[in-house]
Amino acid sequence: MAETPRMPETSDIPEAVAMPKSRRTVQLVWLIPLVAALVGGWLAVKAIMDRGPEITISFDTGEGLEAGKTKIKYKDVEVGLVKSVVLSEDKARVIVTADLVKGSERYLVEDTRFWVVRARISGGTVSGLGTLLSGSYIGVDLGKSGKPRRDFVALKEPPAFAYDVPGREFLLHSDTIGSLDVGSPIYFRRLQAGQVADYSLDKDGKGVTLKVFVTAPYDKYVTSNTRFWQASGIDVTLDSSGIKIDTQSIVSILIGGLAFETPPESADLPEAAAGTEFNLFANRTLALKNPETLVMKLVMVFNESVRGLAVGAPLDFRGIEIGTVTAIKANLNAADQRINLVIEADLYPARLRTRAVKQQAVLSEEGRTEFLANMIARGLRAQLRTGNLLTGQLYIALDFFPDAPKAKLQLFDSVPEMPTVPSSVRELQNTIASIAAKVQAFPLEQIGADLHQTLQNANKMIVRLDTELTPEARDAFTEARKALATADRVLESNSPFQQDARRAMRELTRAAEAFRVLADYLERHPEALISGKKEEKK
Amino acid sequence: MTTVLATAASRGMMLCHACGILARAAPHSHDACCPRCGAPLHLRKPDSIARTWALLLTAMICYIPANVLPMMHTSSLFGSESDTIMSGVVYFWTSGEWYLALIIFFASIMVPMLKMISLVLLLVSVQMRSRWQLVQRTKLYRLVEFVGRWSMLDIYVVAIMVALVQLQALATIQPGPGAIAFGAVVVLTMFAAMAFDPRLIWDPVEETNG
Numbered sequence: 001m002a003e004t005p006r007m008p009e010t011s012d013i014p015e016a017v018a019m020p021k022s023r024r025t026v027q028l029v030w031l032i033p034l035v036a037a038l039v040g041g042w043l044a045v046k047a048i049m050d051r052g053p054e055i056t057i058s059f060d061t062g063e064g065l066e067a068g069k070t071k072i073k074y075k076d077v078e079v080g081l082v083k084s085v086v087l088s089e090d091k092a093r094v095i096v097t098a099d100l101v102k103g104s105e106r107y108l109v110e111d112t113r114f115w116v117v118r119a120r121i122s123g124g125t126v127s128g129l130g131t132l133l134s135g136s137y138i139g140v141d142l143g144k145s146g147k148p149r150r151d152f153v154a155l156k157e158p159p160a161f162a163y164d165v166p167g168r169e170f171l172l173h174s175d176t177i178g179s180l181d182v183g184s185p186i187y188f189r190r191l192q193a194g195q196v197a198d199y200s201l202d203k204d205g206k207g208v209t210l211k212v213f214v215t216a217p218y219d220k221y222v223t224s225n226t227r228f229w230q231a232s233g234i235d236v237t238l239d240s241s242g243i244k245i246d247t248q249s250i251v252s253i254l255i256g257g258l259a260f261e262t263p264p265e266s267a268d269l270p271e272a273a274a275g276t277e278f279n280l281f282a283n284r285t286l287a288l289k290n291p292e293t294l295v296m297k298l299v300m301v302f303n304e305s306v307r308g309l310a311v312g313a314p315l316d317f318r319g320i321e322i323g324t325v326t327a328i329k330a331n332l333n334a335a336d337q338r339i340n341l342v343i344e345a346d347l348y349p350a351r352l353r354t355r356a357v358k359q360q361a362v363l364s365e366e367g368r369t370e371f372l373a374n375m376i377a378r379g380l381r382a383q384l385r386t387g388n389l390l391t392g393q394l395y396i397a398l399d400f401f402p403d404a405p406k407a408k409l410q411l412f413d414s415v416p417e418m419p420t421v422p423s424s425v426r427e428l429q430n431t432i433a434s435i436a437a438k439v440q441a442f443p444l445e446q447i448g449a450d451l452h453q454t455l456q457n458a459n460k461m462i463v464r465l466d467t468e469l470t471p472e473a474r475d476a477f478t479e480a481r482k483a484l485a486t487a488d489r490v491l492e493s494n495s496p497f498q499q500d501a502r503r504a505m506r507e508l509t510r511a512a513e514a515f516r517v518l519a520d521y522l523e524r525h526p527e528a529l530i531s532g533k534k535e536e537k538k
Numbered sequence: 539m540t541t542v543l544a545t546a547a548s549r550g551m552m553l554c555h556a557c558g559i560l561a562r563a564a565p566h567s568h569d570a571c572c573p574r575c576g577a578p579l580h581l582r583k584p585d586s587i588a589r590t591w592a593l594l595l596t597a598m599i600c601y602i603p604a605n606v607l608p609m610m611h612t613s614s615l616f617g618s619e620s621d622t623i624m625s626g627v628v629y630f631w632t633s634g635e636w637y638l639a640l641i642i643f644f645a646s647i648m649v650p651m652l653k654m655i656s657l658v659l660l661l662v663s664v665q666m667r668s669r670w671q672l673v674q675r676t677k678l679y680r681l682v683e684f685v686g687r688w689s690m691l692d693i694y695v696v697a698i699m700v701a702l703v704q705l706q707a708l709a710t711i712q713p714g715p716g717a718i719a720f721g722a723v724v725v726l727t728m729f730a731a732m733a734f735d736p737r738l739i740w741d742p743v744e745e746t747n748g
Contacts, residue, residue, distance in 0.1 A: 016552055016561040016570035016579045027588055029733075032726075033595040040599045069619070 052080070052100040056151045057114045057138070062094040064118050064136030072098055072138045073117070079104055079140065098138070108150060111143035111163075115155040127158070157182055160197040166216035169197065170228075170272065172258075174280035177208045178230050179256030186212055187231055187259040193218030196258065210280065212258065223262050223269035227287035228280050231259035237285065239393060263288055296347040296368060298323070299412040300382045300396065301331075301340045304426050308394040309384065315345050316385075317398045323347040325396065342412070345396065372416055373409040381407075384423040547737070548744050552579040583735035587661060593730035594657050600722040601650060608714035610696050612703075622716055623647060623692060645691040646720070653689070653727045656682045660734060667742040679736045686728040693721045 059065065065085045072080030080100035088095050100108070118136040119128045131137065138154075141162045160183055161167065177199055186194040194214035202209055214222055234253055237244040258280070262269075281287035298315075306328055315323030327344040349368060372380075379400040387393045398418070407419035422430070490497055522528060546553060550563045552570065556577035563581060564570055570579045583589075608620035621629070623646050630639035656678050663675060696717050703711040 013551065013560050013562050014573040016564050017573050017576075018564040019569035019571055019578070027585055027592070029585065029589045029592040033592050033599065036596040036599040036722075040603060043603065 050102050052102040053105050053108060053150065054083070054097060054099055055080075055108060057096045057098065057154050058088065058152065059094040059096060059116065059154045060156060062096075064116060064131075065094070065096055065138070066135070069135065070096075070137055072100065072114075072140055074140045074142060080138075082138070096138070105148070107142040108148060109143040110145040110147040110149050112145075112149065112152065113141045113143070113155055113159055114152050115139050115158045117158065120158075160195040161213045161215070165213075166219075167194065167214050168216075168219040168222065168272075168274040169211060169213050170222065171275060171277040172210040172212055172228050172280040173202075173277060174208050174210060174230075175206075177210070180210065180230070180258065181256070184255060185257040186214060186228075187257060188214075188218045188221060188261070190259075191218070193260075210258075214260075220271050221262060222260065222272045222276075224272050224276065225269050226260050226262045226272065226278065228258055228260045228278050229284050229287035230280060230282055231257045231284075237283075238391065239387070242388065259284065261288065294348060294350045296349055296372075297415045298345045298347050299415045299417045300343045300345065300420050301412070301417065302343060302384060302420055303340065304384065304422060306341050306343065306384065306394065308386070308392040309343070309396070310393070313387075313393070313395050315347060315382075315396050315398060320351065322349075322351045322398070343396065344415070369409070369416055372418075376407055376409050376419060378402075379404055380418075381421040382418045383421050384426075386423075386425060545737075545740070545744060547581045547741075552581055554579055582737055582741075583733065586733055586735040586738060587665060589733040590657060590661055590730045593726050593733055594654060594661070597650075597723045597726035597730060598654055600719045600726065601654070602719075604650075604716055604719035604723050605647070607716035607719060609692065609716040609720065610699065611712040611714055612709070613712075614709035620714060623720070642692070645689060649685060649689050650720075650723050650727060653682050653685065653731070657727065657730055657734065660739070664738045664741075669742050672739055672743065675739050676736055679731070679734065679739070682727075683731045686724070686731055689724045689727070690721070693717060693724070 062085050064070070065082060067082055067084045070082040070085075071078045072082070078101075080098045082096055082098045084097045086095050086097075087093070115138070116136050117128050117131055117139040119126075119132050128136075139158060141159055142164075144163055180196055180199070182196055182198060184196040185192045186196070194212055196210055197213045198211040200209055200211075201207075212228075234245060261284070309325065309328060311325055311328060313325045314321040315325065323345050325343055325345045327342075329342045329344070331340045331342045332338075333340055379402045380398060381401045381404050383397045383399065383401075384394050385397045387395045401421050404419075404421050410417045410419075489495070492498065521533070525534070528534070546560075552561050552563055553559075554561065554572040554575060554577050557572060557575040559572060559574045561570070561573055561579055563579075571577060572579050605623055608622050609626065610621050612619045612621065623642065627639045627643045627647070630636070630642065660675060660679055660682075663670065696711075696713050699711045700713055703709055
């Protein structure tokens with residue numbers, strides 16, 4: 001600085017203008033932290049208040065589960081978040097701790113179910129494709145029990161039905177699970193009416209119990225008499241009525257399924273309650289067969305082959321199936337050392353009754369036996385018949401054979417024995433056999449030998465004729481020709497013989513004319529014979 | 539600093555920040571205004587310590603939600619995610635981009651925290667009329683004031699991302715409540731630094747000498 005600035009004296013410096021004291025006792029600036037603290041505190045309190053219950057879920061595997069990321073969803077609405085994924089104490093399972101939203105306490109009950117939703121293909125359906133991109137989440141189905149619970153065990157598979165799906169659950173008993181699985185469809189009149197929800201082996205290991213869920217409105221068609229059967233795959237039946245192929249849908253062919261139906265006569269029964277137990281039949285025919293209340297055992301003894309007769313083959317009375325074959329046995333009769341084929345059958349007498357006499361009193365066993373004895377006396381017999389020529393399936397026909405040899409009702413091990421007649425095929429066979437026997441008895445060889453000799457003789461004769469007769473015949477023919485030529489010459493028109501003959505004929509004609517004139521004259525003048533011819537008057 | 543140096547305050551002088559005039563403090567009066575332009579005059583920033591404390595406490599309160607609440611909601615086809623500052627740092631660290639993680643960690647966690655600690659240190663030392671490390675403390679104050687604006691890095695990133703990534707169904711990014719809290723922390727610490735009067739650091743020297 002070249003020029004020294006004028007340094008003002010302290011007295012030159014103006015005094016600041018005094019301001020009235022306006023100090024606020026409370027400094028406004030403290031409002032800022034106060035507000036911040038209040039807001040922060042309120043947020044913290046709200047966060048704590050909004051915190052829902054914490055639950056633990058035990059999984060088989062932690063696949064797709066991530067702490068802080070995996071969500072818990074109910075009907076695709078987020079209701080919670082996985083907080084931690086750790087191994088259990090024994091390292092056998094995965095324990096997931098999750099925070100749920102506030103208000104979900106009352107749904108965390110005994111039967112609330114959890115499972116992992118991930119993309120899966122099962123039961124003919126593809127589900128959870130969205131999780132391929134977004135990652136798996138935990139699905140939850142809210143239970144209805146009143147018992148609260150905080151630690152859950154997750155399901156291995158998603159449940160077939162949520163609790164809130166209307167419908168009913170039924171239990172089916174079966175020998176085998178077949179090709180069924182959880183999620184296998186159930187059909188009612190070929191409409192999908194439900195799914196297999198669960199299955200378990202019976203405690204005694206002798207069967208399988210299936211838990212099936214039939215959705216509304218189909219569940220109301222399940223009555224106490226409804227029949228369930230395995231509609232898995234293609235059911236090919238080959239019996240005396242031919243080949244029958246029965247299927248449900250393509251899906252059930254591929255993955256199996258169930259079907260149910262109520263026999264029409266029991267359709268007016270009340271609906272079955274949830275949890276009702278049913279038997280699962282192997283196919284529709286078995287399922288819809290009327291359970292026979294009245295069964296009469298019969299035994300038939302055949303002396304012919306029963307090849308083609310199977311257990312289950314029908315007992316047929318003029319086209320009505322009135323029983324089934326239950327056993328086919330060979331019985332060695334020690335007395336006469338013969339092997340008889342013993343067919344045991346169940347006869348359902350009820351099927352012979354008409355609807356009109358449905359109310360009639362059921363005959364006692366003695367009464368039935370007596371009735372049968374009467375029928376046998378009138379000619380009722382059992383006969384093996386071919387049901388299907390192509391396959392050779394046999395069935396047993398009961399019919400009246402008035403010409404059959406008389407028979408009486410006998411008891412075979414205290415079971416009534418139905419007398420039998422040989423089958424028509426057998427009769428035909430017998431006839432053919434007798435014809436064959438006759439044909440066989442015919443002395444064909446002898447005839448052949450005789451014929452052979454005759455032919456040989458004939459041959460010899462022909463040879464002789466040829467060698468001995470032919471030259472002479474030739475000479476004879478030559479002579480004959482000569483004779484004929486001579487005759488020809490004689491008979492020529494200009495031959496003297498001919499002329500002579502003609503002349504002679506002419507003379508003969510004249511003579512005949514003269515004779516006729518004479519005859520006429522004599523007729524008119526018979527007296528001329530005596531008197532001679534008179535001169536004609538002119 | 540053993541030699542006695544005159545300060546405006548020790549001479550009872552005040553400088554008008556608006557018109558630059560020097561004025562004597564009126565005796566027995568606390569508040570004053572510029573005799574020339576009427577701007578309020580003061581020897582030291584009024585209620586500097588109280589204001590700084592207030593703003594600093596607010597910043598501290600806000601620092602909690604800023605770190606706890608999510609900074610950014612990312613929702614895409616692959617699901618939605620909420621990231622806090624720390625989860626972002628962890629994400630970058632685990633995905634191998636440790637330099638990015640370090641930058642975010644320093645800019646968004648360390649710096650605001652150090653600023654607040656520094657301000658607390660300054661305030662406490664001033665209130666205790668400490669004469670310890672006067673120059674260093676002044677330098678620290680200058681550093682705090684300088685660094686303040688750079689802490690907004692996270693907010694800038696969030697703002698740019700939110701503006702850029704708006705692909706509707708495919709991907710959207712939305713700011714979370716943490717961003718507001720974090721912004722508040724940065725702004726409040728800047729205000730706190732401004733409210734603090736560094737001359738107060740040197741006042742104990744005057745007193746002992748005066």
